[in-house]
Amino acid sequence: MKVTTRRSFFQYMAILGLATFSTTPLYAKGTKVKYLYQDTPKDGKQCSDCMHFIPETNECRMVEGSISPDGWCAAFYKLPEKK
Numbered sequence: 001m002k003v004t005t006r007r008s009f010f011q012y013m014a015i016l017g018l019a020t021f022s023t024t025p026l027y028a029k030g031t032k033v034k035y036l037y038q039d040t041p042k043d044g045k046q047c048s049d050c051m052h053f054i055p056e057t058n059e060c061r062m063v064e065g066s067i068s069p070d071g072w073c074a075a076f077y078k079l080p081e082k083k
């Protein structure tokens with residue numbers, strides 16, 4: 001696409017933004033090292049109480065690979081209390 005006018009520039013940028021947005025995942029997993037993952041709880045916090053934990057597969061939405069329900073990492077976010 002040749003950009004020759006202001007209008008074509010904005011059309012080009014809109015198409016480029018749409019293509020980028022539609023092909024980029026909303027989040028990407030990081031390594032265990034990046035998130036300071038450990039296989040043991042920390043200060044009473046552990047993966048089984050975290051909103052990112054997937055109990056069916058022992059996986060995490062943030063950290064790559066298999067994790068322990070008793071583990072912990074820096075991305076811990078406590079599940080909201082059930083009423």
Ligand code: SF4
Binds near residue numbers: 063072075
């Ligand atoms: S974000 Fe961290 S604490 Fe939470 S489930 Fe994943 S590895 Fe465990």
